[in-house]
Amino acid sequence: MSGVPLTRDLVLVGGGHAHALVLKAWGMDPLPGARLTVINPGPTAPYTGMLPGHVAGHYGRDDLEIDLVRLCRHAGARFIEDRAVGIDRAARQVILEGRGPVGYDVASIDVGIHARMEIPGFAAHGIGAKPLDRYAARWRRFLEEVAAGEVAPEVAVIGGGVAGCELAMAMAFRLRQEGATPQVTVIERGARISGVGEKARRVMLAEMAALGVAVRTGARVTEVCADRVKLEGQEPVAAALCVGAAGAFPHNWIARTDLPQREGFIEVGPDLGVTGDRALFAVGDCAVMPHAPRPKAGVFAVRAAPVLKHNLRAALSGGARKTWRPQKDYLKLISLGDKSALAEKFGLTFSGPYMWRWKDRIDRAFMEKLSNLPKMQGPARPAEAAEGVWEMLASKPLCGGCGAKVGGGVLSGALSGIAAPEGPVVTGAGDDAAVLRQPDGTFQVISTDHLRAVVEDPATMARIASVHALGDAWAMGAKPQVALAQVILPQMSAALQARTLAEIMESIRAVLGAAGAQLVGGHTTMGAELTIGFTVTGTRDEMPLTVAGGRPGDALILTRPIGSGVILAADMEGQADGRDVSALLARMARTQAREAEVLGAVAHAMTDVTGFGLAGHLRAICVASGLGAVLWRDRVPVYAGARELSEAVVSSSLMPTNRADAGTLGGEDLLLYDPQTAGGLLAAVPALEAEGVLARLREAGCEGFEIGRLEEGPPEVTLK
Structure with missing residues (x-):
C-alpha cells in the first residue's frame, strides 16, 4: 500500500x-x-x-x-x-x-x-522426475536427440507408482507420435505397480501394454549406465534415458x-x-x-x-x-498417454x-x-485539477530506470547555459562524462547517474544501477576508479533499513570490485521509492573517447540488444513473460569491462546506449562527428520478447519523446527509440578492423554486433 x-x-x-x-x-x-x-x-x-x-x-x-x-x-x-x-x-x-x-x-x-536416487551411476546418467522443470527440459532434449538419430528411443523408468507409470505412458505415446518405435520399461522393486486399487491397476497395465510399455516387477536396480540399467539377477534394460520416479526424497x-x-x-x-x-x-x-x-x-x-x-x-x-x-x-x-485418463476415488x-x-x-x-491477473489501477482521477493533469494521468505510468529520464530536447535546453570548459576541464556537459586533465598529463572522467527502481529487489537493482553508472566511464575508454553511492530507501523500519542496505552494499561492492573500482562513500535518505545512483570517476592515460571522433566509413558495433525499455514497461503493467524479464535483468546486471577494454583500444568514438535509445545516442555521434549514419535494421539485436511487445503497442513512457527528438530515420521501428537501462556500448571502429574486433569480443566471452556504418553527409541516421 x-x-x-x-x-x-x-x-x-x-x-x-x-x-x-x-x-x-x-x-x-x-x-x-x-x-x-x-x-x-x-x-x-x-x-x-x-x-x-x-x-x-x-x-x-x-x-x-x-x-x-x-x-x-x-x-x-x-x-x-x-x-x-x-x-x-x-x-x-x-x-x-x-x-x-x-x-x-x-x-x-x-x-x-526431488527424485534423485542413491544408485551407482544415476547422478551421471539418470534424471529425477522431480524437480519437474529439470526433468521436462531433459525430456525435450531427449526428443531432439532421438529425432536427430543421435540416441535410440529407449527409456527406463525406475519406480512403478502412479507417477512412474503415468510418465512411462506419456513418453511412449509421444515417441510414437514422433515416428519412433519406442522401448519403454517400468522397473518396480515390489511385486506389482503401486499407488492405486486393483481395478485401476488393471486399467493402467492394459493401457501400458497397448502402448508397448514393458513392466519389470521384483527388480532391484544395481547400476545406471549411459545406455542401460543393470538389474540384480535379471537382464539389463536398454535405456538412453533413465528417469527416477521411485519415491519422494x-x-x-x-x-x-x-x-x-x-x-x-x-x-x-x-x-x-x-x-x-x-x-x-x-x-x-x-x-x-x-x-x-x-x-x-x-x-x-x-x-x-x-x-x-x-x-x-x-x-x-x-x-x-x-x-x-x-x-x-x-x-x-491419471493420464494414460493418449488424451485419455483414469479417475479413482473411494475405490x-x-x-x-x-x-x-x-x-x-x-x-x-x-x-x-x-x-488471469487483474490490471494495476492508476491513480484516482481528481474531481478538479489544473489544466493538463487529467491528460497526464491518462498517459502511461512513469517507467523506472532510464525510462524515467527527462527528454533529450528538454535536457539540452537546460544545459545550454553551462559555461564552456576551462582550466583542467577539457570537456563538460554533452558527452557521457566530463573530462579533466591531471597535472601529470593523464586524464580523469567524472559522471553521475541514478535510477528509479525497475525491480523490487534492492540487490538486483543495485547491480543494475552500478553497471549503468560505470557505463559512462567505459564509454570513454576510461578505467573506473572510485564511486560515491546515493541511495534513497522507501520509508521502512530500522531493521528493514539495515537488511536492505546490507544487500545493496554487497551488490555494489561486487560490481565495483570486478570493474577495478572502489566505493569511497555516499549518501542515504528515505523517500517515496527506491532510487540508487552513483558519482563515478575513471582514468585514462590518453585523451578519453568522446562522441565527436567518428570518421567516414567507421563500422558501428553494439554490445547488447535493445528493447529493455519495452520489456520493463510491459513488466510494470503485468504483460511481460517472466522468462524474458529474468533473462533481461541477468544481462543488465553483467558488467561491460571486457567489452570496454576491447573497444576502447580501437574505437574512434564511443557511447553507451541508455535513456535516449539507440537512435538518439547514434545521432549524438553523428552530430558531434559531423557525419551521417546508415543503420541496418535486420542486424540490430533485440531482447527476446521485445519485438512482440512493441508490435502490440507496448512502449516505455519516454519513447514518444525520444522519437520526436531523434527525427525520422527513413523507416519505422519503435524499438530504435526505446530507452535502455544498462544498455550496450556503441562504438565507431575502423571498418578494416571490425571483424577482428568482433572476434576479440567473442574470445573475451562477450557479444558484439556490427549494425551499420558512418558516412559522409548531414548528421542524420538512415534506416536500411
Whole structure:
C-alpha cells in the first residue's frame, strides 16, 4: 500500500503451488507494512498436473509453467532468482547459493521434493522426475536427440507408482507420435505397480501394454549406465534415458539445517507452522504433518493455500491462526498417454477420453487462475485539477530506470547555459562524462547517474544501477576508479533499513570490485521509492573517447540488444513473460569491462546506449562527428520478447519523446527509440578492423554486433 512504512519481511522460499496461490491472493489483498519476497531457482514453476500431458505432447511448455515473475509483480513482491541452501533461524536469514543471505521476520518453505536416487551411476546418467522443470527440459532434449538419430528411443523408468507409470505412458505415446518405435520399461522393486486399487491397476497395465510399455516387477536396480540399467539377477534394460520416479526424497540442504524433521521432511503442526518455531511455515511435499499423514500429492498444497495465507498474515500482524485439516481421500486423475485418463476415488474407478476432458478442464482452470491477473489501477482521477493533469494521468505510468529520464530536447535546453570548459576541464556537459586533465598529463572522467527502481529487489537493482553508472566511464575508454553511492530507501523500519542496505552494499561492492573500482562513500535518505545512483570517476592515460571522433566509413558495433525499455514497461503493467524479464535483468546486471577494454583500444568514438535509445545516442555521434549514419535494421539485436511487445503497442513512457527528438530515420521501428537501462556500448571502429574486433569480443566471452556504418553527409541516421 503506497505511503505505508515497511516494518516486517515475509519471505516465501520456493515457488510451489501453495506459494503461487498465496501470491495471487496477496495481490488482491496485501498486508500494509509487509514486504514480500519470493525466492526460486527459476522465473517459472511447472504445474504438476499438466506435466504428463506436456510430455505426451498435448500441452506446450507455456501451458504448464506458472509465471512467478508476473505473480510477484501482481503481488507487489520482489523476486529473487536463486536457490536456497540453508536457514539460519537464530539470525532469521535464508542462505542462498548465489548471493548474500536474505533476512526474514516470517518465512514459509515450499520447495517440493526431488527424485534423485542413491544408485551407482544415476547422478551421471539418470534424471529425477522431480524437480519437474529439470526433468521436462531433459525430456525435450531427449526428443531432439532421438529425432536427430543421435540416441535410440529407449527409456527406463525406475519406480512403478502412479507417477512412474503415468510418465512411462506419456513418453511412449509421444515417441510414437514422433515416428519412433519406442522401448519403454517400468522397473518396480515390489511385486506389482503401486499407488492405486486393483481395478485401476488393471486399467493402467492394459493401457501400458497397448502402448508397448514393458513392466519389470521384483527388480532391484544395481547400476545406471549411459545406455542401460543393470538389474540384480535379471537382464539389463536398454535405456538412453533413465528417469527416477521411485519415491519422494527431501532436499539435502533441509537435512543439514536444525529444522525439526521426519526423515528429512520439515515437521509442521496443524497451523502449517514449523514445530517449535512461530516465525516459520512449511507446506507442500517438503513438509510432513505427523498428526495427519498424507501422500505427496499436489492437491494437498493447493487446498492448504488459503489457510497458509491467513496464518502468514496472522504471524506478521499478531492475529489468531487457523487450523488446516487435510481431506482423508482425494481424487486421483491419471493420464494414460493418449488424451485419455483414469479417475479413482473411494475405490471407484472410471477411465476414458471423457475423464481426460474433465482433467483438462480442471488443470486449465487452475492455470487460468494464476495467469488471469487483474490490471494495476492508476491513480484516482481528481474531481478538479489544473489544466493538463487529467491528460497526464491518462498517459502511461512513469517507467523506472532510464525510462524515467527527462527528454533529450528538454535536457539540452537546460544545459545550454553551462559555461564552456576551462582550466583542467577539457570537456563538460554533452558527452557521457566530463573530462579533466591531471597535472601529470593523464586524464580523469567524472559522471553521475541514478535510477528509479525497475525491480523490487534492492540487490538486483543495485547491480543494475552500478553497471549503468560505470557505463559512462567505459564509454570513454576510461578505467573506473572510485564511486560515491546515493541511495534513497522507501520509508521502512530500522531493521528493514539495515537488511536492505546490507544487500545493496554487497551488490555494489561486487560490481565495483570486478570493474577495478572502489566505493569511497555516499549518501542515504528515505523517500517515496527506491532510487540508487552513483558519482563515478575513471582514468585514462590518453585523451578519453568522446562522441565527436567518428570518421567516414567507421563500422558501428553494439554490445547488447535493445528493447529493455519495452520489456520493463510491459513488466510494470503485468504483460511481460517472466522468462524474458529474468533473462533481461541477468544481462543488465553483467558488467561491460571486457567489452570496454576491447573497444576502447580501437574505437574512434564511443557511447553507451541508455535513456535516449539507440537512435538518439547514434545521432549524438553523428552530430558531434559531423557525419551521417546508415543503420541496418535486420542486424540490430533485440531482447527476446521485445519485438512482440512493441508490435502490440507496448512502449516505455519516454519513447514518444525520444522519437520526436531523434527525427525520422527513413523507416519505422519503435524499438530504435526505446530507452535502455544498462544498455550496450556503441562504438565507431575502423571498418578494416571490425571483424577482428568482433572476434576479440567473442574470445573475451562477450557479444558484439556490427549494425551499420558512418558516412559522409548531414548528421542524420538512415534506416536500411
